[in-house]
Amino acid sequence: MKTNRNRSTDMNTMHEALARAQMTARLGEAHQLRRGHQLVMARRLSRKAEQAAQQARLVLARAI
Template sequence: MTAAAIDPTVRAEQTTELQIQNRTLEMQLLHESLARAHMQERLQEAEHERLVSRVVRARRLKQKAERASLRARKAIAVALM
């Protein structure tokens, strides 16, 4: 027979230690999961910011091109008069 089978206090101590280890592991996994979720959220925010930046830049370039086109039309109109 083993010592755990003979002495119930040894068995209780082992069970308690195992429960503590399980809780520790669960907490570690919980923290890892939380960190993973946090990083995923930050990556999504960064991607959104990049998209917004590209849209704003495209809009500015479009406006710049429209102004240049208008100036060119005015210059042609003046040249033809």
């Protein structure tokens, strides 16, 4: 009977460890996706800033 309890406890521990590992993996994926999204947004904003600067240079060149 004691052996059955140990096996049961071991199985529960293994299931808990698996669940923790899966949750950690999912959190890691979420962080990567978030970082990727932030990088895309930063590039997009950088492009917009470059376009605005170019427009300002054109307006200034036309004014002179």
